[in-house]
Amino acid sequence: MTFLVMMKAKLTTNIDKERVNLRKSIIWISSVSLAIVLGVSLGFVYNSNNDTHVEDNNTLTAPITNNLSEEFWNVDLIVKGKVIQEEATFQKDTGVDTKIPSKMEVTPATIEVDEVIYGNEPNKTITYLQHGNSNETAKPKHVQKNDEVILILTRTTDGQYWSYNFDDGIWYVKNGKVKSNTSEKYLVDYKDKDAKDFIKEIRKAAKNKKKNENYKQ
Amino acid sequence: MKNKIQQLLVVTTSILAFVVSFTTVVNASTFSFSWAYKTNGLVDVKASPEYLSSDYNGTVFDEGIDKWNASKANVIISEVSRTASKVDLYTVSRSQWNDNGWGSGEAWAQGFSGTTPCTTTPVFTNPEDKCANSLINYGAVYTNDSNVSFWKSRREALIAHEIGHIIGLKHTSLISAKSDSIMTANLEGGYDVSSYDEGEVNYKYR
Incomplete structure (x- = not known):
């Protein structure tokens, strides 16, 4: 015990x-x-x-602008539409005679146009060009089939379109609101705002587009 | 005694963590890639303005590169013919610029490591993706012929700024350094090489 x-x-x-x-x-x-x-x-x-x-890996120098109309100086077309499909990626020559050839990957997407907000585009569909391919994390992010978008665009010589300035020209419409990855100072405040109001503002700005007075016309 | 050692270790760890988090962020204004050519301890850039338009060639180019040459940065930029150049500067027509989807900017810089371009677009592709910790042996600077400033001083600064990218400088992100750094995004900090810019080059190539 x-x-x-x-x-x-x-x-x-x-x-x-x-x-x-x-x-x-x-x-x-x-x-x-x-x-x-x-x-x-x-x-x-x-x-x-x-x-x-702020981590900044860009090497681009953007111009001086004082308002949205100056920001849109190179905008040719603004459309609201729907992504029909993404096409096959291809290699594009930059057309610049660099000593080491510089090609870039381009992935087109077909957009069904619901509304031309600014500019002239008679066709019901347009080809929207995107940098990079779909197999890697492309930047700006590629649009997806059935996405509803508002695209602010620049026309190429063969009648296709790029975003006028990367993320700044790509807007998604979700539940009547617009979403974008832009950090452009004259656009950033429109994020999550009503799509109709956004369309009204960008149409007005595009109609009054002009180069900043510090630049050759 | 044991308790004191423990306390000391905790304080040391805390200080170490502070220093690491601080310096990690502070040293963020240069890319991890470097320019491949150095002569007598100086970053040696042989550049050709042959394909620049008259807006940028001549005195604009000369005074642009002189911004670095006259500074205390350990860099020497010389004008050479295109056959001998390691950096070529181009003025790209409006149609070509638009066909490439290069946006609304004034200029951009593209480094190459071997035959690999570090980036194929001016923005949004991290230039380090394909060139992290690499040596850059060739550079191309593209100026947009449809977006040219009236001001010679800005065009000169643009030349200096884009060559700054080629030798590994990022856009200046320190608020305290932004006000006068030529490497501030969109040249918002000013048109001259600042002591901060000199320090960035000299620290990178020490």
Whole structure:
């Protein structure tokens, strides 16, 4: 009987010791984790208070513009429509005589035109060109079949169309609202706004399109 | 004693995490690729303006490259014939620019590593995708003939800015440096090489 009591007491002591050790480990891991979180957070807070860094991998220089009409200086057509299908990707020569040939991948999409918001396009469908292919993460993101879109476009010499300026010209219509990945200062405020209001504003801007006075006409 | 060591370790970890998160963001104004050619410790850019229009060729090009040459950045840009050049500058017609879907911009720069273009479009494709940590041995700068500034000072700055991209500089993202850096996006920071720009080049090629 005494032996059993002693064994029980010893077992209890061992369990208590393990509990204490476990508690110490938890406190230790928590402290280090907290230190890392605190350090990283302070680093970012310090940065945001003193300097802001936005990852920018572009090499493009955009022109000076003072309003949406100047932003649209190279817009030829604005349509509201539906994506019928994406066509096969092809390689396009840039037409510039670089020492190392520079080709680019182009993936066309056929758009059924519901409404011409600005410009002149007699056909019921247009070919909308997109950079890259569908097998990789293309940027700007490619449109998908059945997407309802508003496209702000520039015409090519053979009557096809590109977005007038990458993400800025690609707008999706969902539940009557417009969505885009644009970061263009005169367009960014229209994100998630009513599609009808957006159409009204961009039509007005396109009708009054002009180059900024700092540029040759 | 054990407790003190633990406390010290926690504080050290915290400081380390702070420094890492801070410097990771701070050193974000250069690409991971670098220009392949250096002579006597200077980044050596041999550029040809042969295919530039009269808006950019001549004194505009000369004064554009002089912005870097007159600075304290360890870079030397020289004008050479197209047969000897490693960077070629082009003025692209409106129709060609539009046919390529290059947007409404004034100019853009394209680096090549070997025969691989780092990017095939001016924006939205990360130039590091195909050239991360690579050496750039050829560069092309394209100016848009349908979007040319009246101001000579801006055109000169544009030449300097785009060559800055070729040697590995990103757009300046530090607010404190943006106000006078020639590498600020769309030349919003000004038209001259700043001490920050010099520092970026010299740190990258130290």
